[in-house]
Amino acid sequence: MSWVENKTLRLIGRTLSQILYLARLGITVEGIGSNLFRFLEVTGGGMVLLIQTLWLVPRPPYRLREILRQALTVGWQSLPLIVVVLGFLGMITVLELNFQLSRVIHNLEYVPGVAGILMFREFGPTVVAAMLAAKVGAGFTAEISSMKNTEQIDALEMLSVNPVHYLVVPRFIATLAMQVALSVIGVAVAFVTGFLISQPRFNFQSYLTTMGHFVGVEDFLNLIAKALLLGAVVPIAACYYGFRAGAGAKGVGEATTRGVVTSILVIILLDFTINVVADKILEVVIQ
Amino acid sequence: MTVLTRQVQRIRGPIEIGVMAFLREIGAMAMFLAATVRHIFKAPFEVQEMILQMYQVGVRSVPIVLISGFFVGGVVVIQFNYALSLFGAEVYLGGITTSGLLREVGPVLVAIMIVGRVGAYITAELATMKVTEQVDAIRCLGVNPVQFLVVPRFLAVSAMIFMLTILGLLVALLGGALVGNLILDINLSFYFANIRKLTAAWALFTGMLKSILFGILLATIACYQGMKTEGGAEAVGQAVNRCLVHCSIAVFLADYIIASLAALTYGLAEEIIF
Numbered sequence: 001m002s003w004v005e006n007k008t009l010r011l012i013g014r015t016l017s018q019i020l021y022l023a024r025l026g027i028t029v030e031g032i033g034s035n036l037f038r039f040l041e042v043t044g045g046g047m048v049l050l051i052q053t054l055w056l057v058p059r060p061p062y063r064l065r066e067i068l069r070q071a072l073t074v075g076w077q078s079l080p081l082i083v084v085v086l087g088f089l090g091m092i093t094v095l096e097l098n099f100q101l102s103r104v105i106h107n108l109e110y111v112p113g114v115a116g117i118l119m120f121r122e123f124g125p126t127v128v129a130a131m132l133a134a135k136v137g138a139g140f141t142a143e144i145s146s147m148k149n150t151e152q153i154d155a156l157e158m159l160s161v162n163p164v165h166y167l168v169v170p171r172f173i174a175t176l177a178m179q180v181a182l183s184v185i186g187v188a189v190a191f192v193t194g195f196l197i198s199q200p201r202f203n204f205q206s207y208l209t210t211m212g213h214f215v216g217v218e219d220f221l222n223l224i225a226k227a228l229l230l231g232a233v234v235p236i237a238a239c240y241y242g243f244r245a246g247a248g249a250k251g252v253g254e255a256t257t258r259g260v261v262t263s264i265l266v267i268i269l270l271d272f273t274i275n276v277v278a279d280k281i282l283e284v285v286i287q
Numbered sequence: 288m289t290v291l292t293r294q295v296q297r298i299r300g301p302i303e304i305g306v307m308a309f310l311r312e313i314g315a316m317a318m319f320l321a322a323t324v325r326h327i328f329k330a331p332f333e334v335q336e337m338i339l340q341m342y343q344v345g346v347r348s349v350p351i352v353l354i355s356g357f358f359v360g361g362v363v364v365i366q367f368n369y370a371l372s373l374f375g376a377e378v379y380l381g382g383i384t385t386s387g388l389l390r391e392v393g394p395v396l397v398a399i400m401i402v403g404r405v406g407a408y409i410t411a412e413l414a415t416m417k418v419t420e421q422v423d424a425i426r427c428l429g430v431n432p433v434q435f436l437v438v439p440r441f442l443a444v445s446a447m448i449f450m451l452t453i454l455g456l457l458v459a460l461l462g463g464a465l466v467g468n469l470i471l472d473i474n475l476s477f478y479f480a481n482i483r484k485l486t487a488a489w490a491l492f493t494g495m496l497k498s499i500l501f502g503i504l505l506a507t508i509a510c511y512q513g514m515k516t517e518g519g520a521e522a523v524g525q526a527v528n529r530c531l532v533h534c535s536i537a538v539f540l541a542d543y544i545i546a547s548l549a550a551l552t553y554g555l556a557e558e559i560i561f
């Protein structure tokens with residue numbers, strides 16, 4: 001039996017040494033420093049691209065056909081995903097609020113109102129933006145990074161066409177517009193599915209009335225503003241990582257992953273910042 | 288009548304094709320999962336490869352999960368504070384936030400972050416190997432590609448999503464409490480007072496069950512999409528995109544199913560546990 005022990009021990013020892021070796025990485029001074037520098041580089045680069053894009057948006061030539069083509073890809077082809085995901089999210093929100101509110105205020109009458117508030121102010125814009133990051137952002141990064149790898153971006157520069165103006169601006173405008181449209185559609189779908197799941201308790205009239213008591217115009221404006229701000233994240237992050245992709249298929253794959261992760265992370269951070277700022281503004285207004 | 292019949296005929300074809308394609312996809316995925324599970328218990332065990340994948344999936348996702356978990360905790364506490372203030376029920380803020388994070392928001396959030404980070408990575412890696420015929424080369428060497436490539440990734444993703452969810456939940460709870468205290472000026476003892484009353488062990492169990500299910504789903508979809516890729520570099524990009532979309536839908540669908548099951552059984556379960 002000694003060989004079994006020996007083999008097992010060897011395996012455990014190898015495993016532990018490997019874990020220790022791997023865990024060492026990134027905690028060194030060098031690791032922290034290089035991560036910090038990369039963070040600063042990416043933040044700065046993203047901001048520069050954003051400013052360039054905003055600067056170039058009002059300048060001619062206006063590539064209307066290209067914008068419409070991108071809007072078709074971003075909007076129409078993401079519609080099934082948004083409808084399915086937001087549909088389930090609407091039902092999940094109502095189920096969860098049924099559970100939570102029954103314990104806190106012992107009354108399920110207000111569930112549609114709270115669900116509407118959460119949907120308009122938080123989940124609608126954020127989840128749509130995250131889904132677009134996965135569906136559309138990955139496509140943008142893959143497209144631009146493979147263009148870079150096949151030297152098509154250099155060719156554009158040779159033709160004295162600004163690559164940012166030609167590639168980023170149409171995608172930026174299309175995503176911004178479609179993000180707003182898809183957020184509104186998504187919230188509407190979530191409203192319908194939420195109504196269906198709470199069916200025996202409410203009829204359509206009472207559901208709508210209860211929601212109307214809680215959700216006002218300012219919540220709708222909140223939805224639009226958040227959709228516009230979060231919608232700017234996806235094209236900028238995706239295109240930025242596309243432009244700085246490494247060589248070959250590996251570079252494209254890495255850029256895609258980084259683009260999606262960064263988009264979702266920035267969406268969460270920006271959403272948090274907007275909430276904090278909105279909270280402070282609300283406080284000032286009330287005072 | 289004939290017009291109507293013709294219209295029905297015209298849309299029946301595409302719908303039938305769509306439904307059949309959907310069912311075929313689900314069936315192929317189930318077969319793939321069954322093959323993977325069968326190979327888990329067969330020697331040789333690729334322990335080294337599994338540890339490497341666990342590092343790639345787990346350790347390298349820790350910073351993202353920590354940052355996003357903290358801020359999502361903050362977002363949830365701000366929104367619930369607003370919603371509860373409409374009823375004058377801010378007393379329950381701590382309990383509701385903790386319960387909501389444990390049951391719903393935490394597991395879904397970690398799953399979505401991992402889809403972007405890991406699903407794309409695994410699909411791209413496997414698809415590239417498939418497209419460049421490395422998978423065929425492995426098979427030529429007499430090694431089973433499912434055992435050599437898929438099983439370590441499957442186990443690593445399933446285990447790591449569970450552990451990252453625990454980590455993410457801890458940070459999200461911390462973020463909720465800190466943001467509540469620093470930004471909304473809520474007394475921490477006030478915040479913690481209701482947690483015990485409103486958060487059952489069942490909430491944690493629901494969250495953990497969800498994270499295990501999400502892990503299995505994501506691992507299956509990512510490996511399946513990678514292994515079935517055919518064609519060139521373009522097919523790799525399409526496979527990654529499909530993986531992201533299918534994973535997102537699967538996460539919300541599974542979340543809905545567990546939420547509705549929990550809604551049916553929570554009264555019973557709480558009676559049993561307390």
